[in-house]
Amino acid sequence: MTSSATSVPSTAAGPPEDGTVMLKTRDLHKSYGQVDVLAGVDFAARAGEFVCVVGPSGAGKTTLLKCISGLMRPTSGEVVFEGVPVTEPPAKLAVVLQDYSRSLMPWLTVGGNIDLVLRAKSLSRTERVAVIAEALTAVGLEGREDMYPWQMSGGMQQRVSIARGLAYQPDVLLMDEPFAAVDAQTRIDLEDLLLAVQARYDMTVLFVTHDIDEAVYLADRVIVLSGAPTTVTEEIAVQLPAPRDQVSTKTLPEYGQIRAHVFGLIRDAKATSRTTPK
Numbered sequence: 001m002t003s004s005a006t007s008v009p010s011t012a013a014g015p016p017e018d019g020t021v022m023l024k025t026r027d028l029h030k031s032y033g034q035v036d037v038l039a040g041v042d043f044a045a046r047a048g049e050f051v052c053v054v055g056p057s058g059a060g061k062t063t064l065l066k067c068i069s070g071l072m073r074p075t076s077g078e079v080v081f082e083g084v085p086v087t088e089p090p091a092k093l094a095v096v097l098q099d100y101s102r103s104l105m106p107w108l109t110v111g112g113n114i115d116l117v118l119r120a121k122s123l124s125r126t127e128r129v130a131v132i133a134e135a136l137t138a139v140g141l142e143g144r145e146d147m148y149p150w151q152m153s154g155g156m157q158q159r160v161s162i163a164r165g166l167a168y169q170p171d172v173l174l175m176d177e178p179f180a181a182v183d184a185q186t187r188i189d190l191e192d193l194l195l196a197v198q199a200r201y202d203m204t205v206l207f208v209t210h211d212i213d214e215a216v217y218l219a220d221r222v223i224v225l226s227g228a229p230t231t232v233t234e235e236i237a238v239q240l241p242a243p244r245d246q247v248s249t250k251t252l253p254e255y256g257q258i259r260a261h262v263f264g265l266i267r268d269a270k271a272t273s274r275t276t277p278k
């Protein structure tokens, strides 16, 4: 694995490079029958870091997140969360998926949907109500507890999904293309909302996306995957100034340089990708 850092001087108060490792994968392999998808994936995410994972379609990004979240057993290698090998979904990890329409229960109110994940915690009803209210406020949906998901726009539903993740008070939030199903303007709003919420809760975020612009805009570090059978091609430190801004950040020459570099890596990965039987 190679690693490169941009030469951009950082004014960001980003996480220190030697911060506590929250999550790491060690030589992670996953095969589906005869098909090798993950072929030795190694990386770490440190406390407070925003890590984006990009790679060509079919590289195994969703497979990687399933293994990390404990929903799927790797074929070999391991995932270590807060120093403990993952064999089941860790209590301090929450997942937000792309498809909010399937992850929210339509027959439950917004409050009820969030309450569902809180029931696993030993909180009183009064405490749960307070946690739900705070999480909804953090995503700009204060007072919407009694609405049903189907009464909301796609962007609002995805904000409910994020609020549900926050209410769980995770140390690490895993996100699998969470904004892929919303329109471009909503996506921009959700990106900025997520950055604000991450800073406020000081969470570690591992964010999988197809979108190179989104990855470079959000990340402290971008992990670029090869095509399947997949390894980490490169890790790129994104030392752009914080807070990020949709206009000024994206017009920085350094942003363009990193974006072009990642684009080139993905293009090369696509050219060499093969998900073929052994």
Ligand SMILES: Nc1ncnc2c1ncn2[C@@H]1O[C@H](COP(=O)(O)OP(=O)(O)OP(=O)(O)O)[C@@H](O)[C@H]1O
Binding pocket: 032, 037, 055, 056, 057, 058, 059, 060, 061, 062, 063, 064, 210, 228, 275
């Ligand atoms: N349950 C499964 N059984 C068999 N093959 C699978 C299974 N899940 C995924 N695959 C295969 O593994 C490969 C990686 O899939 P995965 O969804 O993890 O990739 P991805 O990078 O998330 O893809 P995309 O970017 O298109 O969403 C694909 O070739 C896919 O067909």
